[in-house]
Amino acid sequence: MNNKSASPKAGKVIRCKAAICRIPGKPLVIEEIEVEPPKAWEIRIKILCTSLCHSDVTFWKSSTDLPKLPLPVIFGHEAVGVVESVGEYVEEVKERDLVLPIFHRDCGECRDCKSSKSNTCSKFGRGYRPNMPRDGTSRFRELKGDVIHHFLNISSFTEYSVVDITHVVKITPHIPLGIACLLSCGVSTGVGAAWKVAGVEVGSTVAIFGLGAVGLAVAEGARLNRASKIIGVDINPEKFEIGDKGNDRWGSRLLLRVHWLNVRNE
Template sequence: MDNKVAARKAKVITCKAAVARAPGQPLSIEEVQVDPPRWTEVRVRIHFTSICHTDLSAWKGENEAQRAYPRILGHEASGVIESIGGGVTDLEEGDHVVPIFHGECGDCDYCRRPDTNMCPKFGANPMKKTMTSDGKVRFWSKDRTEPIYHFLNTSTFSEYTVIDSSCVVKIDPNFPLKKMSLLSCGVSTGVGAVWITADVQAGEKVAIFGLGAVGLAAAVGAKARGASQIIGVDVNPEKFIKGKVAGITDFINPKELLTPVHKVIQKLTGGGGVDYSFECSGDLLALREAFLSTQMGWGLTLLLGVHTKPDTLPIHPMELFNGQRLVGCVFGGFKGKTQLSDFAAQCVQGAVDLDQFVTHELPFERINEALQLLKDGKSLRCVLSL
């Protein structure tokens, strides 16, 4: 169907959504209205969504600057395109898709560079609360008296959502949608950090700070690359069980130590430290220990965790003269529109076992239970079916 015809055909949809109305309060399951997609936008019927720590942080209101209520959170999902707006050339109704919070317009100087996945127009921005095309919302209360704000380009805690086509990736319709939802953030971020940003090679040593879904995905990626030593650091000993399956060879619980973590890592690695460290916890102390645990001369620390407080880096400038480096890594370095569909195919072919990241499955109406599971450290990913 021609996209102009599809845009005229699309009508307002009333559906269920989980609405955040205040920080830390249970999400409210409500009927909302979802407007048709406008220029370069698509409307997606969400089939599966899951909860990431970024959603948890926003729900708790940990960063006051990003508070906006009412708001529909969520950014890990999979679904099928219900309708398309004008100007959409690479997607059609019925396409199976994965929303991505870190988009790729394909036209800017950043998108044209092979060495970055930044896109000023559609990159991750938790402060952004409206659509890019016109600065307005597509969600409304059932009686249309109250606008409902967007989140991270996607807002997947809704049966239907409107997303710019730059933040939607088409996938093979034969791929299982439930598993594909994991590629919207956590798994892609962890594996991509190892494969793309760090480009870990066989025989190298890594340390991972924080063994949530992102950290375990980094471990899976390191194991697949043939890392000789994968050290996992976490204060929750229950994470070590999953970590062993993911490929972690050594475990460190900072609560059980009398010496700094980086000293223990240096000892475990024969004195020099690891080639790469991945900070996935969002904790400043962990970031410092991750940096100090890397090898002098070439060690690289990748910052993956979300730090919500306005604190500065816990590193003295002179420490950088030892040759160790620190870089931030968004979405694992993946260019979503360009590279994610190929990664999905690799996962289906067995490069990454996605099943190990799903610890719980619940119907969408029980989303608050899923939030609590993540908050309590009892789940990696709870997949919600809509």
Template sequence: MDKTSSFSIHEGKPIRCKVAISRKPGEALVIEEIYVDPPQPYEVRIKILCTSLCHTDLTFWKLDCGPLARFPRILGHEAVGVVENIGEHVDGFQLGDVVLPVFQPHCEDCKDCKSSKSNWCARFADDPLPNTRRYGMTSRFKDSFGEDIYHFLFVSSFSEFTVVDIAHLVKISSEIPVNKAALLSCGVSTGVGAAWKVADVEEGSTIAVFGLRTVGLAVAEGARLRGAGKIIGVDLNPDKFELALHVMFSWGELSRLQLQELNLDSFITHELKFEEINKAFDLLVQGKSLRCILWMDK
């Protein structure tokens, strides 16, 4: 069977699917069925295979005031999915492609995206407030009452289907285990990038890592790959905010990482069904989890 045949029935139409909605700050997520609109130009709709829970999700889940506190919202930004529907003017992606949605935009054309020293896209200024990258507050999610649901960091992976701008997508090899690949979209790339790009760790270096959650461990892993002679780690702030965009790899480099060189097994402490997402939140709140993989179809 052609790999795109199972994705054609909903082409250009809304699709009904299951999501985990954060309706009130700090309260348990609610599993509901909603409608996900078809993609607009420069967007694709993807079927999420698995998603991970990051400490940044936890931080925004707790927010009860300020412009970033928006509810109801679909959180989640570490995931792997398959392209199910393609909007107009989309180049480089086809139905059935395995993709990594990433919250940091990458236009591939501006001076910063082309630079080896920066990945802070100059074309798409980073602003986490809009729902969509090119269409502002227009939402692709509607609940059963027809009310809009807020997006999160242009990804919203706590959903069976989501719509993502191509500036936030990286195509990856289907041979990479998806549960490991999901970690590359945020925590691992941030930490490894800190060691390789910002600290520029050299062989034989002795480094100190402050904060040994996922990002801190990824810093240590990046330093190990660079040949650091000694790594000292201290976990001083378990509630730190992990949204460290400036130390991340460019997505072109990320897609070329040799996955076999990264010890990602140690980052995955739990794997659960998507319906158990509140258990995953509890584990993270209690400090018992680094990364919990949530499987959509298991």
């Protein structure tokens, strides 16, 4: 990918379609919206592929123990996209670069971002923020001008989104898009759990309870760290097939026995 010419839409408002949540728990509505140009330290991305994370569903249901979401909001945070335009001071990426938006910001400057023990940026504060991290405003508008809010600093259920440069990573264009979009949350969470939290070592025996996307990523992280035995436990009998495929692929490195747990409501 190169940057022979600037995007014809650079510096202009873009009209595109997005899936908007207006009422918690109710179906998302596909509507035409306006996406503003990126401000300083921001980039505008054309979303090429996005997936659904369980966190999206959890916030969509609007559980009482979660931060209250301002509505309307555009969900989605597992995605991959191409840079359409960049704001002032952005040097890390350029137009047409393939990028991975990530909801955990990384300023690269604060003590926490430089530490090997933490990945929670302290420069921009902690906790949930509904819009852009630097000025707290939104880049999304309804056609009539009303604000639409961001979600986890990403909002990927839209054709175009604006993210802060601290929330994006440039990646190689050779990764299939359907796989790349999983790296920003589910896969990195599972692999990171094996590498950073559990500290799986060579020869370790690892037990994983729950073999969803994150659990399978934990298995992959444990395999990459050369665990000698990986045991998966799940209540879904269909996961036996996944275990069999894992054994075929990884041989004696992986013992993925999926146990059926009989769960009763007492």
